[in-house]
Amino acid sequence: MSSAYLLVSHGSRDRRPEIAMQQLAKLVHNKLSENHNLSNSEHLVGIAALEMSPQPLHEQIQQFANSVFGDGGLRTLSQNENRLKIVPLFLLPGVHVMTDIPAEVALAQQAVGQHIIIEVQPYLGSHPNLEKLLAKQTAAIKTEAWILLAHGSRRPGSQETIEAMAASLGAVTAYWASPPSLESRVKELVDAGYREIAILPYFLFAGGITDAIAASIEELKLQFSAVNFQLAEPLGASAELAELIWDLTITP
Structure with a gap:
């Protein structure tokens, strides 16, 4: 089975959260490499934003899925077992987590078809640690x-x-x-x-x-x-936070 991971944040007009998201994606990529001994896995971890993005979230998901599992990607390695795991980086189980993201994922699933299974993982704020x-x-x-x-x-x-x-x-x-x-x-x-x-x-x-x-x-x-x-400072992009995100991606 081939898996890719898309970290979804709220989105902001401020550039700082996007830069931090990119840093966090790299840290999660490091965890992926450690756990699966992959040296070229960076393209398997992406970022997307629910709001403040030129594209709606479902199009961002579709684009990322196609870039990973399309021709020349992981799909050639593992037909019909491609999974895209969506990790909502939200701290509260609000409307975005409970309604908006599932709706966008459903639209993306319709667009990519059944050869890619899109799964929404637990939101970040649910992690006990x-x-x-x-x-x-x-x-x-x-x-x-x-x-x-x-x-x-x-x-x-x-x-x-x-x-x-x-x-x-x-x-x-x-x-x-x-x-x-x-x-x-x-x-x-x-x-x-x-x-x-x-x-x-x-x-x-x-x-x-x-x-x-x-x-x-x-x-x-x-x-x-x-x-x-x-x-005090907000949580920020850290190896400890990446560890929690990785735990969420391996949740059954």
Whole structure:
């Protein structure tokens, strides 16, 4: 059986997330080479974006599948056993993960036919060891209180995972796109007597939102001059994150 892997992110007008995705794809390619002893496997790991791309996702999937399994590709090595594994690099089980990506994959499957099987793997935020990466970041910063700041989702129940993760990390939650907001959480902590507050952004890469978070914290510093604020980094492209992604691709 021949397999290829397509890492799917949200997409951004900012170039930084795309560059980080390319770095992450290389790291996943390294894991593929290690596990299958492949020296020329880099073309088997690609990236795509759900939004902010010139092509809709289903066309990106189709194009990548054809480039890997078309004439001269893996299809000549393994007829009728070609699999393309789609890995959603999303942290919450929101509408994109539960509805949008499956719909785009269904369109791509119709287009490529039955000689390629397209499978959607579990989304990144479902990996149980993701919390350990966050714990490494919290251990590196000394503070009195942590706020785990996630994007938020309009899908009911999608934030339960974040709430549980925050509780395990000894943090409180805030959301960028839904309540409770960062400012309201900060006010609660200040009213409770905390003067050392650190914010852990639950985002994959630096980009427009993390810039906006940093700007918001500068405003909070002016509003709460007696408080020392610290901002941790987003997850970023790392060998540890690539390891979690690889685990998701080998999930039965």
